[in-house]
Amino acid sequence: MIAEAGLAALWLAAALALLQLGAAIAGPRVGDVRAVAVPTAVAQGVLTLFAFAMLIWLFVRTDLSVELVAANSHSMKPFIYRFSGAWGNHEGSMLLWVTVLAVAGAGLALVERRLPPETMRATLGAQAALALGFFGFLLIASNPFARLYPAPAEGQGLNPLLQDPGLAFHPPTLYLGYVGLSVAFSLAVGALITREVGPALARAMRPWVLGAWVLLTLGITAGSYWAYYELGWGGWWFWDPVENASLMPWLAATALLHSVNVLAARGGLRSWTIMLAVVAFSMSMVGTFLVRSGILTSVHSFAVDPERGSFILGLLVLYVGGALALFAARVGTVREGARFELVSREGALVANNLLLTVLLGVVFVGTLYPIFVEAATGDKISVGPPYFNAVSGPITLVLALLLFIGPLLNWRRDRRPNLRRIALPLVVTVLALAATFLADMSLLARLGLAFAAGLAVASLLPLAGRNLRRTPLATWGMVISHLGVAVALAGAASDTAFTRETLAAARPGEVLSVGPWSVRLAGVDPVAGPNWTAVEGHLVATRGGTTIRLDPQSRTFSDPPTETSEAAIRTLFDGQLYTVLGHREGERWQLRLWWKPFVTLIWLGGALIALGGALALVGRWWRGRRQRRSEEAFA
């Protein structure tokens, strides 16, 4: 009954989406936009949320008469993984996607009050069209509630790599971000239809972009850390197609976040903002398509299914193609925005937008190049970190340099930019650069460390000379996010410059050294967990007077049979010691040891970037509420 209730809710929600789209097309004849679109949007949100709750319930109960549960769960699994197993598979994750889409649509319908009614109608119509397509995909090609008869006695389990607390929260966070961008997309499409692009649109769009961007930042940061400790390869970014699929919408959203501010504050950058809003969500859909269709091989691949792939590609053509065609046809007729000079806050933000867009292009081309080449010549090639690092590294450094000056410039024009204010960060940069020559490292790492030091100082300058208690939260948010960029850059550069690695086969009792550490393999023991067995190495690491113990494991799961390595990682104030136990070679055990100075700054920086975004979101919301209150009091 639970499964049938979920399925019925989905069908009802799909019917409501159709109604909402019809009402938008029919226009004012069917009455006020709020009378029809708002209730249908809210009801859709509630119904899909209900369906998703039903799926979680089925997984928690391990109801094996449901095909999806039988294929992906196991009654012996710990509770948290039975729970998160609901979205650790194709159908469940698509239901999560649709749920977020419908809930975001409901939120937009409820919250937004300032847009012109025609734009609002077109926007809700666009959101309904998006929802309708994905409801169709779910109900026709990926029904999560399909029954299995007869029910099997036991489920097939969940991919052991995915049995990790990180999985419980990483995909939902990313999905909230991806799909939050759908609202910006719908707003852009609505504005293109009515040709009303202006500050009101930007103000309506901004909180959604900001919120989605915060969640994407958190999701990517968490995903990076998850790959770092779970895969046991010691790296934090692999340029895997699926990582790139999450990075591309983030890059577009970051650019959008900046240009939407120009549109809100100055009425400028109209076509840019519209294009970025369309591209950001398009990239989310392209990313989902790449992952779901299996057309790119990746560690994240779900089952390859050409039928589902074709379905999503059809939706992509409809939505992305439609929106981009509308953009090409209409945006030329949008009234031109306010002009500005090259040296101005707008000018710096345009440079930021261009660089982020180039970076997006670099990742896009690198990710899809193998397919293009194989389609054209039949050769199988793969594009790896050497390309991505070589191209994205310098662009990132230029972006960091732009951050020194951008936030200090005035709007519209800055005849005499106050260059004296950036003297301090420049001096810090030069001093840091000089200091890097004490050690041997690559040029990119050297510049990365120097720029990070300078940027850390420069990012704080917008606060200089201000009354800190009266500084708006949004400004604090910007400062903290930019500081986060400096911190993450420092971590990445430090990891590149100072990481030491030792790979060896050691007998029990043998001592290896890595960086400043001496690591002794004290012994190896078998251990067992709830649904796995493992061999566990006992390592004793010493540096000066410090002694720490690490117990990396090599795990073997029974259902399905898979081996994973559980790295043992110890975080110290000045870095991480990362150890992996590999296979046995006769008497000896393969050991892989890394000493990674200050590597944790990468994720700390990511968290700071997200925190800054969250502060700005809260600050704007707070201010908007106060403004409305005072307006109401005045009226």
Add this chain to the structure above:
Amino acid sequence: MTRKLLLALPLLVFVLFVGAALWRLADPPSSTVASKLVGKPVPPFALKPALPTKPGFGAADLAGGQPRLVNLFASWCVPCIAEAPVLAELKARGVAIDGIAIRDTAPDITRFLSEQGDGYARIGADPNGQAQIALGASGVPESFIVDGRGIIRYHHIGAVMPQDVPEVMAEWEKVR
């Protein structure tokens, strides 16, 4: 005109993407890596006996007129334990199996075979993994079907699991 072209640029990039995606969907990449050695003669190698009780063998012995299944295994390899009963079943169905013990020692092999069962007619010792490299095997276990003239006809990467038995038997029937 340039501005119009510029505004249509995102659309053009997207059309290109859809084209490539359509092509890939129509012709999905195969997930099995076709071994370069299938259809070629076994590369030359000669292995000493791994155990005093069984003969070793070399590439020349594989061209003796009868097809063989050559299985790369090791006592230190966990998937090989899972594979052992399946190899026993293959042997019971008439498959002649030779083993290559990768980076292993006689006492360890003896213990492994007494615990997991022994379906090998011959076992060659490959202490440095040279035969493994010559055969283009990336890990342990891997299996090859070699026909009576010494030509490799089939390459299976990873443990042969119960669900692989029909495929392996079909390949075996082809070379008999």
